[in-house]
Amino acid sequence: MSGVTVSSARPLCLPDGTPYEGTLYFDGPDLVTVAGQDVILGGTVAVDLVAGEYSVTLAAPDSTGMNPSGWTYKVRGVFSNAPGWVRYIALSKANPLVTLADVVVPDPVAGTYTVLANPSTLLAKAQNLADVADPAQARIHLGLGGAATLNVGTGANTVAAGDDPRFSTSKPWVFDVTAAAYGAAGDGQVVADGAMASGSAVLTSATANWPSSVVGKAVSVKGAGPTGVTTLVATVVSRQSATQITLSAANASGAAVSGAIVIWGTDDTAAIQAAVDAAEAYLSSGHSYAQVYFPPRAYIVAGPLNRSKSGNGQVVFGVYPTIGNKPILEFRGEGDGAAAVRHWEQTVPQYAGSCLISFGVYASIPAQANDVTANGNAGVISGPNEGSTNGLAYGASARFSNIIPGLKNLAILNTHSAYGLSYGAFNFFGAANAYLENVGWSTAAVVPGTDYTSPPQFANGQSIGGLLPAPGNNDLVYAKNISIGGGYTFGIFCTEHLVCDRIMVLYCWSAICPVGTYAGSVGSVHAMLIESASVEACTNELYIVGPGSSGIGPIIDILQFSTESSTPNLAGNSQTAVNSALGRVKLTGIFSETGVSTQYPTGIEFVDGQVPRMIKRKTAAFTASPIDRVLICDTSTAGFTGTLPNASFCPARYTFRNVGANTLTIATTSSQLIHLADGTNATSASLANGKSLTVEALYDGTGWGWYAI
Template sequence: MPFPAGVETVTVSSGQPLKLPDGTAIQGTLYFSGPDVVTIAGEDVLLGGEVPPVELVDGSFSVDLVATDATGMSPTGWTYTVRAVLTNAASWIRYISLPKATPSVKLSDVVVPDPVAGSFSTLIDATAVSAAYLAKAANLADVPDKAAGRTHLGLGGAAVLDVGTGADTVAAGDDPRFGQSKPWVFDITDPAFGAVGDAKIVTDGAVTAGVPVVNCNTSAPFHSGLVGKSVLIHGAGPTGVTEFVTTFSSYNSPTSMGLTAAPPTSATGAIVIFGTNNYTAIRAANAAATAYRAAGHPYSEVYTPPTGGFILDGPLDTSKSGNGQVVFGPDATTGGKKVPHFRSDGSGAGVRHWEQLVPQISGGTWISFGFYSSTSAQLSDINANGNPGIISGPNEGASNGLAYGVGGRFSNTMPMISNMAFLVPHSAYGLTRGAWNFFGCANAHIRDVSVSTIGVVPSSTDYTSPGVFGTGLSIGCLMPAPGNNDLSIVDNLSIQGGFTYAIFFSEHTLIGRIMALYAWAGLCPVGTYAGSVGAAHSMRVLSASVEACQHEVYIIGPGSNGDGPIVDIQLSTESSTPNIDGNGVGALMAAVGTLTLTGLYNPAGVSIAHPTGIQIINGQAPRAISRKTGAFTAGPLDRTLVCDTSSGAFTGTLPDADVNPVEYIFRNVGANTLTVAAFSGQLITGVGSTSGTATVAVASGQSLRVQALYNGTAWGWYAV
């Protein structure tokens, strides 16, 4: 609110901006205050105290104040106190007198250090400043003793050394000497190798059969720099093969690229993956790591940064007794064990969400573009060179080396994979390749890893018919063969679908946590395979989640001397028909151990394709007791059968006695007779009897307990 027109005021301003000695504008706030109470007669004005803060803007300000000798003022002869609170200079207090005769003044013209003395004193001695302080414009050139200055600042000699790669120089950020602290680490993105994790995934691809063009009209992801790079189009390959792989031949627009070859099948809304082909770069890093071990070192590491997907578009290599895109050769059993480690950071085991529309990339991800063109091509290659994998050690191949893993022959190698993900082409017929084949390696360690084909769950075709994957022979993960050197570990492995067999594992293997989805067969314990010796030791799975597989557990071959594989598996599933099968009657009959089922499965739907020595336990119930009121056949989960014959007599039939590990108890709690019948062609032998009968009558209130036994001639049920 302004003063009455009769009250004289004076405008006080900075004139030139207030500055530091080097010309920098002073920043901060000025506070102007007068006496507590001043009156102006005739104007009915009473004033006093401090005016609101006046901000310095780049050193400048302006404020209107009542003159210190305004007409009718009482008292007179006083001065304003000016208090400067500064952010880039020392604060100060000075005084000003504002006679009404000069209605506009500059602060520098009226400020005084003392209200009584009234004389002006210099705030800063420019000469002293020049002598005592460094000049900004000199850029430290005027430091009197530079060596002493470095010492006082705690700087070493490196502060004055040039950047270079020789002696008496300091290293730049990209200097290769920084990597010399860990010479065993071979980063695939190192300039020496040159891998680029630039894989791009879009879901709006459209192609027409016979036309070498791909369009992505919504995502518009293309640019001219993509010419020559690899591209995979999901669903544009031949029937059963599914994928189509080629390279970009030309750039048409942000929504269209020319293709080097034309796809055989039209597709819309297709997953398209494209980017730099790192086949040569990753193989070069692996070759360097292999050479490092060969030079006498026990361990080397091929490191993949967790920065995206790295595409590998190239053939299988069979030159080192294996069959993979990235291979390592045999290590002598008479020397020290070698440990090649394929590693990234974070966790590669991220599980794809069931609503996810793109393949999962976790940790450092390798994306292979390799697959077979037909079932015959797949079978021919496996027979000659062993099962393929993105990574392969010496394997079971008969034509590419000495058939490691066969007959007890192993390479003295313990490969490790951690924090990585592997994507391989999707094939409706299971014609893809696996992530790794370590069949001929002495042992292996896998931690925080995921493996999947390039498919998604919401698709109407990708994972809706896992049984069709049985057309082919793909193995997602292949662990060391029976007869291995012990100490194989799998911990936190996500196998997310698209394979004939999710995983082969054998004796001496401990699996901490594993998930197997959308495969023809989930967990595949190996008793013997591809000429290996028979497994004689146990294998254990602490926690398995197996969903949407044709067979939850699938036994591969009998163990040593016809006994085994020996398994202890905790398996969770939501299947309505959990099934245990194998690659032959002998495999299932030789297998022994326990399989505990949990989850939202249907106990009545549990089945075994052939008799087996594996005891299947209902992990959802504290005791396996079930009540029966009519005719039934005892199942693999049954143990105690409480039979209520109150409404009439009925028959309970035993399953096949062959190698059956289950003891069954039949208890008749009704008033009528319960008949217990043996499996077709088998007999039930009572306590104290030497001959059996096809059926046994159990009277009201009585029980019958039976176990399976081989009497030297045939299997049958014997009362105990």
């Protein structure tokens, strides 16, 4: 005998959504036999509703040997919260799983289906509520306003439906660069098997699969540019096949290139600028927030530097008067992964999510130097900046554009140059405030090979990955989840009031650069705070840019500074800048305690974050390092000398203890004096067995020295 399972496709509910409560009764013939199976059936099967749902298995009326056969079940619904009803269903062994609605048949006596309502009382779609007694009241009850009587369309007195463009513009403050009004393609593509013969404009790739539409696209070939420039930037002038194209410029490296990173796509510079211009027009009409939105794609930015708005960038925004309201202009992509770190085995650059890929690079060291001097540091995105030839220099002399630019969920790739000749990711130096969240920037290069093996080469140029608002800013400089993948002379210029929760910098000449003063700015007064920093493979972990106000600062505290350098170093653009810097940095990671150094004496205190207390044992002559604190000196074999570092600006306090039988001599640098508690002073002091000396650096109005405490 065959069975059929009848169940509810979804809960049986009243018109207000309340589930039916009660029982369904399935009535069959009083007596049914099945030949050859000694089975006798008949009567009624009852199933209770649970939250309006049910499932029951019934005998199929067309089972082999069934007598009678082909009959229908009568279904009676008996409910405690609604009137009952009757249905009739026909089941077949050919369909073992059905819902009630699938198998309803006419009443075998009346010859009609059971109808819940008279058809004349049902509303007709075509009438748009005109078939009710009071259409206006019905629209009020349904919350439809006048929509129920309007046709679908795009003109006046119509309603939107489906993918109507009016839905996409329901947020007038969002300016999508891919919208028809702007037209960004976001079609950037990358391969890592480009090849060009020396002096040839022909580019081949086995994997690129170039279509005929590639002609006219912008293209870059890493390794095919002149020495130091590194990357060839051109356009596609013709296509020979899916694996071969001809460029507007020839390989200028002086040698054949293979395995080259090739990037190509539509130049979206003008489209992005159009979206920015529209966003600024929206702000100028009295609104306080506008968003330039980048759907998750790779956007090629190959346009020239634009200096029309007192900045120096490929995409620029303008000047806002300080007497007006300060608006927010946000450049925003999708996803928190924009700050993702490339894997060291990747053979293509990291560009997930919403990514701008710049093809901007200077032709030579002098070309970059001259442009920076005249127009300020170049950035893919730039506000009014320090350039003096663009009208007033912004960021200089506490002059700011009264705007808050923001970058969120964006990655920016700059053209790779071995000499640091690429543009930066952004320049917000002349903006009153700025914020960054989930942002990453890097040159379009990879770790395997030689792209990042010599960070000192980046010092030939002046590329700055990112510039935050200049000293004297309006007390909002915020950064959250930042990754700098490398390739710049300077990873980031940090400025006063900065609060940053996480920053990573790789493969730059100088990684984190606290700014005391730069490009005519006022001197910094307020501090910076970085909660967690990670720096690897940079020549200078910290690089001080100019002294702060009145020779005090910049001031920076880094709660946890992780490095894999055996010789973490602090340097600066002048001795005065390094001398003036203040703060505290707790070092962690893989480093040599004896390798910690500073280019000049500094007021920044370095702390070993990997020991509970900084205590070292010495058995021979040594010079105390910036990270030393307590030095246990064992002179059992012979006496020796422990030399203090330069007292100038030194924030550290040193304790020496002699635990041996011979004399321990404490000496100074540059003939500085040790002032003892008994009032004597000399360039050295002697400690006998069991004696200790604790000293700290002080300035007495004429010079620095070490004072016993």
